[in-house]
Structures are given as structure tokens and as C-alpha cells.
Amino acid sequence: MAFSFRQLKYFVATAETGQVSLAAVQLNITQSAVTAAIRQLEEMLVVRLFVRHPHGMVLTDCGRRFLGQAYGILANVEEAMLLRKRESDFAGCLTVAATYTVMGYFLPAHLRRLAALYPQLAIRLHELPRAEIEAGLLQQDFDVAVLLSSNVDNPALQLEPIISSPRRLWLPAQHSLLSHPAPSLQDVAREPYIMLTVDEAEQTALRYWGQAGLQPQVRLRTSSVEAVRSMVANGSGVSILSDMVYRPWSLEGRRIETVNLHQQVPPMTLGLAWKAQAEISPAIALFRDYFRQQFLTPFSSHRNSAAR
Structure with a gap:
């Protein structure tokens, strides 16, 4: 069975980011879809492309060689798709x-x-x-x-x-809500909350909080996504933000986890x-x-x- 264009894109994104979660955010797909595509590639090629570590994905020697070939294949496909526009x-x-x-x-x-x-x-x-x-x-x-x-x-x-881009609950590593299958806004309301204000993020958040008849316990309002990331990663609070701005590590190298909420929060x-x-x-x-x-x-x- 031949591998697909989709599987190559998922493999390259994971190789470049070093994280399945980051590749999924970049591609706007689920982490399980990325994991499945890499597993299928490895089964078809009968080689290991990555070594899995708790903090990321590291290319094997075979994986590094295959990455060079994948870049060439994707470049050729993109070139073919864009010939008319280039002309x-x-x-x-x-x-x-x-x-x-x-x-x-x-x-x-x-x-x-x-x-x-x-x-x-x-x-x-x-x-x-x-x-x-x-x-x-x-x-x-x-x-x-x-x-x-x-x-x-x-x-x-x-x-x-x-x-x-879906919005999810951001939590520090080992937070108690990570063991909850789907925390509710009521659960989140008990936690100190870090509120992002840039691009009307606060107004959007307060709308869905208000529709649930709840209010977050805002510890900090900030226009900086990096400040939210650091505050959450260091255990100073939680936040609800979109996958587009999610990165799994703060500037201090601390882990940020995400979980789905029970309520439907607008993307x-x-x-x-x-x-x-x-x-x-x-x-x-x-x-x-x-x-x-x-x-x-x-x-x-x-x-x-x-x-x-």
C-alpha cells in the first residue's frame, strides 16, 4: 500500500515541531489523526521514524533520511499544483x-x-x-x-x-482537573483564572461564561499570550484559549496541558x-x-x- 500526501504532511509537521500536539495545532487536526498517520507510515515502511519521549518526538536515523525524501515529494506535489499560477x-x-x-x-x-x-x-x-x-x-x-x-x-x-480553532482549558502539568474526563465551566470557576484581553478575547470569554450563568475568578488580565502561558505553566491559574495560540511549553520550559470542556465553548x-x-x-x-x-x-x- 502506498503512503499518502496527507501522511507525509503529518510526518513533516511532527518532525519540524518535535511534538504531536504542536503538529496537530499547526495542521488544525486531532492529535490522534497525527499519531495514526505516523504509525501507518512506520508500518508501511517497516522502520521506526521517531523515538517517543515524554517531552516529544525525536527522529531516528531512518526518520531523518525519510524526512529529506518527504520534503522533496511535497515540494514536487506543490510545484505541480501551482504550475498554472506560476506561469x-x-x-x-x-x-x-x-x-x-x-x-x-x-x-x-x-x-x-x-x-x-x-x-x-x-x-x-x-x-x-x-x-x-x-x-x-x-x-x-x-x-x-x-x-x-x-x-x-x-x-x-x-x-x-x-x-x-477550538478553545480548550489550559492547565499546568499535574493539575487535578487533568484527571477529569471533561471539566465543566463550574469546575473552572473554582480556579484562579488568567484572562487574555487582546483581540477582544475577554469580551468573547465573558459572553460564554455569562450564558452559563457563571463568572471566572480573574487573577490577572493581560494582553500577552506569553504571560498567560507562563502563569498557567507555573501554576498561578488556568485559562481557556484556542488551539491556534497553544504551545505546550512556557518560556521557562514548564509544561502546559489542554483538556476539552464539558460545555460547548465557541471556537x-x-x-x-x-x-x-x-x-x-x-x-x-x-x-x-x-x-x-x-x-x-x-x-x-x-x-x-x-x-x-
Whole structure:
């Protein structure tokens, strides 16, 4: 049985991040899907690709050799898929606005790919709060925005969701709630809470807390995701945040665990926005089509269906 494009992508993501959990966040899929894909690859190749450690995945010698081959295969596939676009030799300029979370945790890798695919496409970037981005789109100061579309409720804007990132409970290692199969917001309300405020995270959190008739015991409000990470990892509190900003280690090297909540907490949806009924320029269409291909193609639809 031949291995699949999907299995190669999951293997490469795990090799690059050194963590199944990080690979799953990067790919927007479940950890079990990544683990299964690697196990299937190892069974087909009849070699061990990784040595499993409590703190991560380390490539074996065979794994390192296979990684080089996997890079070549994926590059060839991507080249074949993008031949038509490369031949267009598109040239133009695009002004893109993005919010803090998008700029810090999502957009850079895609900007790198776009620069490689379209070297004559000049992208001018602006990082701003959502309200300023919306005003700028309507005034046509920006061509397109990448933002948390779940926060946008403006009929004058056209929205196109890209990905949906689940929110989970963040806990320090060995916290008592880790043994709970699915903690409730009532369980979380008994714990000191670290509240992220950037990109309207606090307003979003208080909405679903309010719908449950509860309030968190906020110990700290901060605009820094790294501060949340460190406070949680050091046992100073817990938090509920999306998989997009999750990393399993704090700057001090302490572990952060995540668990699913019993209640349905709304995911963080990220998407594109532009002025409704405005003419879609070739540059906007190219930018939009790039993300459609990355996340809305049959392959991406499959992985979104497996999203945690």
C-alpha cells in the first residue's frame, strides 16, 4: 500500500515541531489523526521514524533520511499544483490588515509562501485592532484583512472563514482537573483564572461564561499570550484559549496541558474580509484563492472535518 500526501504532511509537521500536539495545532487536526498517520507510515515502511519521549518526538536515523525524501515529494506535489499560477507571473500590490493574533500566530508562514509563489506581488502589512481594520476596509485604506471573523458583525463587509480553532482549558502539568474526563465551566470557576484581553478575547470569554450563568475568578488580565502561558505553566491559574495560540511549553520550559470542556465553548474562527460589493481586484482574488486552496480544497476539507 502506498503512503499518502496527507501522511507525509503529518510526518513533516511532527518532525519540524518535535511534538504531536504542536503538529496537530499547526495542521488544525486531532492529535490522534497525527499519531495514526505516523504509525501507518512506520508500518508501511517497516522502520521506526521517531523515538517517543515524554517531552516529544525525536527522529531516528531512518526518520531523518525519510524526512529529506518527504520534503522533496511535497515540494514536487506543490510545484505541480501551482504550475498554472506560476506561469501567470502575476505582478501587483496588495494592502493587507491583520489583527494581533493573526499576525503573531497564523500569517507569517503564509506570507513566506506567497512571496515564493508570487515574487512580484508586493504586500503591504498593517497590524491593527479589529475596529480600525473594519473602518479602513470601508474607507478602502486596506484591500483585504485577515482577522478573527467570529468577532465581526458588519453587513458592509464580505467575510470568508478560513479555519475554526477550538478553545480548550489550559492547565499546568499535574493539575487535578487533568484527571477529569471533561471539566465543566463550574469546575473552572473554582480556579484562579488568567484572562487574555487582546483581540477582544475577554469580551468573547465573558459572553460564554455569562450564558452559563457563571463568572471566572480573574487573577490577572493581560494582553500577552506569553504571560498567560507562563502563569498557567507555573501554576498561578488556568485559562481557556484556542488551539491556534497553544504551545505546550512556557518560556521557562514548564509544561502546559489542554483538556476539552464539558460545555460547548465557541471556537475562534479566522477568515478574510473585504468591502462588500466592492470590485475584487486581481490581487485580492489571488490572495483569496491562495487561502481557498490551502484550507478549502478537498484535502483541506478532509482535515477540517477531522478538526478537534
